[in-house]
Amino acid sequence: xxxxxxxxxxxxxxxxxxxxxxxxxxxxxxxxxxxxxxxxxxxxxxxxxxxxxxxxxxxxxxxxxxxxxxxxxxxxxxxxxxxxxxxxxxxxxxxxxxxxxxxxxxxxxxxxxxxxx
Amino acid sequence: xxxxxxxxxxxxxxxxxxxxxxxxxxxxxxxxxxxxxxxxxxxxxxxxxxxxxxxxxxxxxxxxxxxxxxxxxxxxxxxxxxxxxxxxxxxxxxxxxxxxxxxxxxxxxxxxxxxxxxxxxxxxxxxxxxxxxxxxxxxxxxxxxxxxxxxxxxxxxxxxxxxxxxxxxxxxxxxxxxxxxxxxxxxxxxxxxxxxxxxxxxxxxxxxxxxxxxxxxxxxxxxxxxxxxxxxxxxxxxxxxxxxxxxxxxxxxxxxxxxxxxxxxxxxxxxxxxxxxxxxxxxxxxxxxxxxxxxxxxxxxxxxxxxxxxxxxxxxxxxxxxxxxxxxxxxxxxxxxxxxxxxxxxxxxxxxxxxxxxxxxxxxxxxxxxxxxxxxxxxxxxxxxxxxxxxxxxxxxxxxxxxxxxxxxxxxxxxxxxxxxxxxxxxxxxxxxx
Numbered sequence: 001x002x003x004x005x006x007x008x009x010x011x012x013x014x015x016x017x018x019x020x021x022x023x024x025x026x027x028x029x030x031x032x033x034x035x036x037x038x039x040x041x042x043x044x045x046x047x048x049x050x051x052x053x054x055x056x057x058x059x060x061x062x063x064x065x066x067x068x069x070x071x072x073x074x075x076x077x078x079x080x081x082x083x084x085x086x087x088x089x090x091x092x093x094x095x096x097x098x099x100x101x102x103x104x105x106x107x108x109x110x111x112x113x114x115x116x117x
Numbered sequence: 118x119x120x121x122x123x124x125x126x127x128x129x130x131x132x133x134x135x136x137x138x139x140x141x142x143x144x145x146x147x148x149x150x151x152x153x154x155x156x157x158x159x160x161x162x163x164x165x166x167x168x169x170x171x172x173x174x175x176x177x178x179x180x181x182x183x184x185x186x187x188x189x190x191x192x193x194x195x196x197x198x199x200x201x202x203x204x205x206x207x208x209x210x211x212x213x214x215x216x217x218x219x220x221x222x223x224x225x226x227x228x229x230x231x232x233x234x235x236x237x238x239x240x241x242x243x244x245x246x247x248x249x250x251x252x253x254x255x256x257x258x259x260x261x262x263x264x265x266x267x268x269x270x271x272x273x274x275x276x277x278x279x280x281x282x283x284x285x286x287x288x289x290x291x292x293x294x295x296x297x298x299x300x301x302x303x304x305x306x307x308x309x310x311x312x313x314x315x316x317x318x319x320x321x322x323x324x325x326x327x328x329x330x331x332x333x334x335x336x337x338x339x340x341x342x343x344x345x346x347x348x349x350x351x352x353x354x355x356x357x358x359x360x361x362x363x364x365x366x367x368x369x370x371x372x373x374x375x376x377x378x379x380x381x382x383x384x385x386x387x388x389x390x391x392x393x394x395x396x397x398x399x400x401x402x403x404x405x406x407x408x409x410x411x412x413x414x415x416x417x418x419x420x421x422x423x424x425x426x427x428x429x430x431x432x433x434x435x436x437x438x439x440x441x442x443x444x445x446x447x448x449x450x451x452x453x454x455x456x457x458x459x460x461x462x463x464x465x466x467x468x469x470x471x472x473x474x475x476x477x478x479x480x481x482x483x484x485x486x487x488x489x490x491x492x493x494x495x496x497x498x499x500x501x502x503x504x505x506x507x508x509x510x511x512x513x514x515x516x517x518x519x520x521x522x523x524x525x526x527x528x529x530x531x532x533x534x535x536x537x538x539x540x541x542x543x544x545x546x547x548x549x550x551x
Contacts, residue, residue, distance in 0.1 A: 027156070027507040028167055034509075038411070062168075069167035072174070 004056045012059050013040050019063060022070045032066060154468040155512045159505035160301045160329060160447050161470060165397070166354040166506070172400035173356065176393035184392050185381055195392045202399025207361055210402045211327075211346065212337040219362045219382045220390045220398070224328040224349035225255040226375075227362035228295075230386065231324045231345040232259040234372030235293045236268055243292035247283070249273045250488035251300055253326055260295075275488055284315055293322045298330035302485040302501060303438035304447030306334070313342030322370055328352050328360075332405025333413065333444055338363060344370050350394065354506060355401030359394035362386075412506050413445075419504045419513050420445040426517035431524050437486060437499060448502040449486075451495040454534040455527045457482075460500060463523040467516050471500050 004012075013036070020032035043055055156164070176198060182191025184199045204215035221227045236246055248260055250272050260270045271286050283294070294316050296307050309325060316323035327336060328349035338346060346363040350356050364370050364385065378387025405412075428434050433453035452460060457471040471483070482496035491499070502516065528534040533543060 023167075027164065027509070030509050031507045032167075035411075065168050065171045068174075069171055072170065073167065 004052055009040075009052075009056065012056065012063070016059065016063050016066065019066045019070060023066075024070075024074050028069075028073065036062075154466045155515065156468045157502050157504065157508070157512065157516055158468050158470050159503035159508070160304075160352075160501060161503070162351045162357065163354045163505055164507060165356060166401065166404055168404055169355050169397050169400045173393045173397040176396050180392070182392075184390055185379070199390055199392050199395045202395045202402075206399030206403040206406075207348065210332065210336070210406050211348075211363060212339055213363050214366060216383070217363055217366050219364060219386050220395050221360050221362055221386055222358055223360040224253075224326060224347045224352075225360075226386075227347035227349075227360050228253065228255045228324075228326055229259050230362055230372060230375050231347060231364075232256060232293065232295060233263065234375060234385070235322055235324070235345065235370065236263050237266075237373040238371045239292040240268070243290045244268050245271070245288050245291040246293045246295070247271045247273060247286050247291060247321075248295045249275060249297075251275050251302075251305075251485045252295065252297055253301065253328075256295055256297070256326060283312055287315070287319050287321055291319075291321045293324055295324040295326070297326040297328075298336070299327075299334070299444045299447070300438070300485065301329050301447070302483055303449045303489065304329075304443045304445070305438040306330070306442045306444055308442070309343070310341050316344075317342040329444065329447070332402060332409065333416075333446065335409065338365070348398075350398045350401060353401045353405050356394050356397040359391065359398045361398065408506070416504050416506075416508075417445040419508055419510065420448055420502075422510070423502060423504070423513050423517050424448060424450070426514070427520055430521045435491075435495060437489060437491060446504045448504070449499055450502070451486075451491065451499040452524050453495060453498065454531050454537065455498050455524055457498040457500060459527060460498065460520075460523060463527065464500075464516075464519055467519060469500055469502060469516075 016036045017033060020029060020036055023029035023032060039059075046052055046055065176195070180191070180194050180198065182189070182193075182195040184192060184195035186192025186195075199220075200215070203218050203220070207213075207218050208215045219227075219230075221230065232246070236243075244267065246260060246263060246268055248256055248270065257272075260272075264270050273283065273286060276282075283296075287294070294312070296309070296312055298309055299306050313323050322344045323342065324345035324347075325343055326347045328347055329352055330336060331346075331348050332353040336346075343363070344365045348361040348363070350359040362385075364372060372385055374385045374387070376387050381387050381390060424436065427450065428436075431452075435451045435453070437449040437451060461469060461471055482493065483499070486496040486499055487493075500520075504513070536546075537543065
């Protein structure tokens with residue numbers, strides 16, 4: 001199994017910081033950002049590929065925790081605004097779907113994609 | 118339109134520079150449309166770490182079985198989670214065997230179990246218990262109940278720096294010595310290792326309330342010769358309503374159980390073990406073990422920052438408790454010539470306390486401060502700053518500045534301060550009766 005490249009490590013770091021930014025609680029957000037940054041800095045000099053892989057695994061697990069907890073610890077006042085945003089989003093999706101359906105035959109003939117049923 | 122307004126608010130939030138103190142409060146305003154104070158009371162309780170909540174949720178939602186159900190998978194998976202929490206997490210943190218850990222509803226229950234349980238079990242031959250004057254209310258109250266049952270209890274005084282002398286008080290009929298590891302009001306660390314050695318050599322059981330210490334300083338029950346230890350979940354970023362009691366098996370400590378029933382937890386604490394809470398406690402302990410060094414370093418740095426800032430700007434500030442033998446995250450400062458309650462109210466956008474949460478309802482000054490020999494008026498004007506894992510530099514800076522500002526303002530208004538400035542010695546004044 002090939003060990004993670006520098007690019008993958010940096011990509012994980014960036015994703016973790018991006019997700020940590022989404023915490024609505026000031027204390028959780030600042031802690032997550034600080035801890036992720038300090039952990040990556042502290043482990044920056046690690047060379048052994050097995051250790052690197054283990055740390056990357058831990059990082060991915062923590063990323064999952066952050067993503068789940070961002071959802072769960074959202075304040076109720078914020079969920080109101082988020083609901084409005086999702087309504088807008090789902091409206092767009094429905095529109096887009098309708099558009100796709102009407103053009104299904106056109107797309108089929110161009111054989112760009114397969115619609116089953 | 119509304120979506121774009123929300124986006125606009127997020128833009129503003131992201132652009133506010135964190136070093137701007139005013140923007141810190143504004144940030145909270147924008148986030149919540151209401152002012153919520155900064156939390157600087159980590160000794161009262163701690164917010165749950167998101168990783169702990171993440172570990173607990175599956176057991177609240179999907180894996181809801183009773184861990185004592187032996188006949189089906191729901192029981193088996195709950196039991197397995199509970200045992201993992203017991204073994205890999207709690208026991209590992211303190212260097213104990215998993216069979217020595219008993220889950221309870223919190224450190225208060227653990228303290229009650231330890232003190233009443235041990236004293237009552239050995240009451241035929243041993244009728245003496247030793248504790249200190251700076252213990253938590255639950256320990257002191259349990260001892261009071263024992264006194265009413267006919268035991269004799271010695272409440273050891275502490276020196277002005279909070280440390281104590283033990284050896285002389287141990288009698289041949291002493292069954293238990295109870296000394297807390299880190300005090301919740303002044304942060305003083307007792308010399309547990311020495312006390313443990315003395316107790317072991319005299320054949321007396323040693324109980325310590327480690328609620329504030331666990332996960333923050335390295336503890337080992339074998340090195341320190343501890344026989345019983347109380348653990349609290351919500352002081353180490355875990356859930357509220359769970360704790361543990363460590364009960365040594367070699368040499369065996371016998372307890373009379375407080376709660377009888379189906380014989381769970383080795384018969385010492387019957388009742389269904391709340392799996393999600395136990396899992397949460399386990400997760401909190403394992404995270405604490407990983408993060409101990411990082412957190413300790415950071416908390417020390419922040420505490421120094423706070424104390425240096427305050428003490429360099431205003432005179433007549435006293436730190437209660439020993440300056441070195443302490444846990445840095447609990448800073449108790451007395452501001453002379455300023456009344457504690459009015460300072461707390463002036464600092465209403467920082468959540469602080471003067472003394473412990475369980476005594477905050479009473480008007481009397483803290484008994485801990487009285488025990489360390491603080492003057493009556495200094496005991497009234499003390500504030501406890503609690504710093505923890507989630508505290509930021511901005512919060513500490515804001516707290517320090519606000520505190521300095523308000524102390525100056527309150528001192529301006531204080532006639533005592535005026536007199537002191539004129540060089541009058543307050544102790545020499547004869548106050549007349551009106």
